[in-house]
Amino acid sequence: MTSLYETLRDRIRSNEPVALVTVVDGPNVGAKLLIRPGQPALGTLGDDELDRIVGRDALAELEAATTGVRHYGPRGETTPEDLIDTDTVAVFVESFAPPPQMWIFGAVDFTAALAKVAKMLGYRVTVCDAREVFATKRRFPMADEVLVSWPGRLFSERGESLGPRDAVCVLTHDSKFDVPAVMGAIGTSVGYIGVMGSRKTHDKRMERLAEAGLTEPDQIERLMSPIGLDIGARTPEETAISICAEIISRRTGRQSPSLRDGAGAIHS
Amino acid sequence: MRDILDDIERWRHDGRRIAVARVVDVEGSGPRDPGASMAVSEDGEVAGSVSGGCVEGAVVGEALRILHGDQRPRLVTFGYSDDDAFAVGLTCGGTIHLFIEPLDW
Numbered sequence: 240m241t242s243l244y245e246t247l248r249d250r251i252r253s254n255e256p257v258a259l260v261t262v263v264d265g266p267n268v269g270a271k272l273l274i275r276p277g278q279p280a281l282g283t284l285g286d287d288e289l290d291r292i293v294g295r296d297a298l299a300e301l302e303a304a305t306t307g308v309r310h311y312g313p314r315g316e317t318t319p320e321d322l323i324d325t326d327t328v329a330v331f332v333e334s335f336a337p338p339p340q341m342w343i344f345g346a347v348d349f350t351a352a353l354a355k356v357a358k359m360l361g362y363r364v365t366v367c368d369a370r371e372v373f374a375t376k377r378r379f380p381m382a383d384e385v386l387v388s389w390p391g392r393l394f395s396e397r398g399e400s401l402g403p404r405d406a407v408c409v410l411t412h413d414s415k416f417d418v419p420a421v422m423g424a425i426g427t428s429v430g431y432i433g434v435m436g437s438r439k440t441h442d443k444r445m446e447r448l449a450e451a452g453l454t455e456p457d458q459i460e461r462l463m464s465p466i467g468l469d470i471g472a473r474t475p476e477e478t479a480i481s482i483c484a485e486i487i488s489r490r491t492g493r494q495s496p497s498l499r500d501g502a503g504a505i506h507s
Numbered sequence: 508m509r510d511i512l513d514d515i516e517r518w519r520h521d522g523r524r525i526a527v528a529r530v531v532d533v534e535g536s537g538p539r540d541p542g543a544s545m546a547v548s549e550d551g552e553v554a555g556s557v558s559g560g561c562v563e564g565a566v567v568g569e570a571l572r573i574l575h576g577d578q579r580p581r582l583v584t585f586g587y588s589d590d591d592a593f594a595v596g597l598t599c600g601g602t603i604h605l606f607i608e609p610l611d612w
Contacts, residue, residue: 242612243612244610244612247508248512248515248516251508251509251512252512259508261606261608263531263582263606264582268579268580268581269580269608269612271612282612306540306541306542307531307532307541308531308532308541308604329582331529331531331541331606333508333529333541333542334542335508335509
């Protein structure tokens with residue numbers, strides 16, 4: 240008989256989504272429910288109705304990759320009036336969502352440094368370039384996969400898998416490649432789109448993107464171009480930090496100086 | 508839990524009993540988010556962390572008491588000034604709530 244822990248362990252290791260619900264206060268402290276999308280829950284918190292309601296909420300938490308404490312009545316009641324004068328159950332919902340993805344377009348020196356920092360932050364990293372001499376696993380051993388492909392193909396095959404936690408970084412500097420990569424990314428719900436280049440490259444690229452149909456201000460607003468925070472980064476490694484710091488600050492909503500929102504030379 | 512699985516597996520393989528402490532809630536400034544976890548084997552080996560090193564020592568003591576049956580699995584709070592709280596605090600001034608239990612499920 241496989242224990243709850245062993246099922247949890249196996250799903251975490253195989254990057255399959257799973258949420259562990261634990262009663263941390265109230266009746267049945269320590270009771271557990273293991274939530275797997277598309278499969279029946281395992282374990283029990285001690286009441287069928289509580290299991291059903293908490294299971295539903297935990298599935299939503301798992302989809303959003305959030306973790307935290309929720310409070311219920313002993314039979315899953317959630318409205319405040321139902322919780323007056325009753326013992327409440329505090330459950331800890333811990334989501335183990337698959338790692339966020341970072342797709343990096345362009346197999347250049349900056350790519351290796353960015354892949355390294357992204358791995359440190361827990362991303363599953365895909366490097367994509369159409370030139371097979373550059374897009375090799377040997378040059379990017381830290382990447383989870385290195386694809387020789389055109390951006391359009393990758394987005395049509397797997398664009399749907401990108402969501403708000405994920406990032407697309409376009410480092411090619413080559414309009415043959417970066418225009419389709421940006422257009423592909425805009426067509427997904429990916430949370431971060433960054434595009435590398437000097438301000439001159441950026442201006443030319445925006446013209447080409449407009450020709451390709453990128454004219455909606457809401458869509459243009461999604462582009463972080465030039466990519467990165469304005470921290471004066473110069474080397475590939477420093478630039479990787481500037482890019483990842485921008486991704487973090489966009490996620491947390493903190494005001495940090497993005498290169499996009501400034502003017503003048505990027506390297507002074 | 509993800510980062511402490513290898514240690515947990517090694518201890519399980521040796522037949523050692525294990526307690527797990529997880530951060531379930533953080534108020535104010537806290538060094539680690541909910542989900543940060545730490546495991547303690549019955550002979551006092553430690554994997555992972557739940558703060559920046561401020562409360563780990565106290566967590567080991569609590570985990571061992573739970574493994575020895577001297578304490579029930581429970582929520583413990585660090586950083587409060589009320590009576591329920593442990594004497595050790597967080598240098599960052601925040602409060603963290605941990606759930607500590609044996610890994611027997």
